Amino acid sequence: MIVIDKTTVCLSTEEDQVTAAAADAVATSPSGNYTGRASVLGQAVSGTVSIINGTHMNLDVGHPAHIKCPGEPYALDAATGAVTLPTAGTAGDCVHDALAAHGGSIESIFYNSSADAIHVDVTVLYFISVKMTLSSVV
Numbered sequence: 001m002i003v004i005d006k007t008t009v010c011l012s013t014e015e016d017q018v019t020a021a022a023a024d025a026v027a028t029s030p031s032g033n034y035t036g037r038a039s040v041l042g043q044a045v046s047g048t049v050s051i052i053n054g055t056h057m058n059l060d061v062g063h064p065a066h067i068k069c070p071g072e073p074y075a076l077d078a079a080t081g082a083v084t085l086p087t088a089g090t091a092g093d094c095v096h097d098a099l100a101a102h103g104g105s106i107e108s109i110f111y112n113s114s115a116d117a118i119h120v121d122v123t124v125l126y127f128i129s130v131k132m133t134l135s136s137v138v
Contacts (some may be wrong), residue, residue: 022102028078028113029054034134036120047132049118059095061132064125065102076111083109083118099124 009030043063050058057074066105075084086097088106092108099105103126110119116136123129 008100017102029076030111030116030118030136033137034118035054036132036134038130038132039128040128045132047134049134050107061120061122061130065098065104065122066097068099074109081111081113083111086111 003093016088018120024065030049030051032051034051036047041072045062048058049060052058052071055073055075056071059067059069059072061077063069072093073083073087075086076082086090086107087093090094090096090100098102099122102124104122104124107121107129108119113118118134119131120134121129121131
């Protein structure tokens with residue numbers, strides 16, 4: 001039997017330990033859909049991330065640089081929450097090409113497991129900072 005509250009997990013068997021570890025992994029990884037909005041120079045910018053699995057996402061961010069990239073590879077550092085897009089630096093990759101076409105770069109992407117939210121910080125048109133929090137859609 002497992003007894004869980006916000007501070008204590010009591011495990012009685014090795015099987016319970018494996019189950020608790022799996023539950024913790026699920027709680028610290030993004031899943032499902034995330035949406036958010038930001039205002040950039042008076043323009044509304046919306047973004048959506050749909051997690052396909054533990055290594056791929058659909059990414060859709062509106063103007064000033066529209067990025068619509070299905071099946072984009074990602075990696076999550078569970079210890080820090082840092083999200084990287086390992087192919088975004090390669091010509092031919094959807095995110096790379098969309099950002100390059102609009103003078104853009106990814107400054108940071110971070111997953112906050114306690115808020116179940118993804119924080120995105122990108123630069124577009126060489127100097128415009130777009131910071132957006134995408135919240136889980138239930």
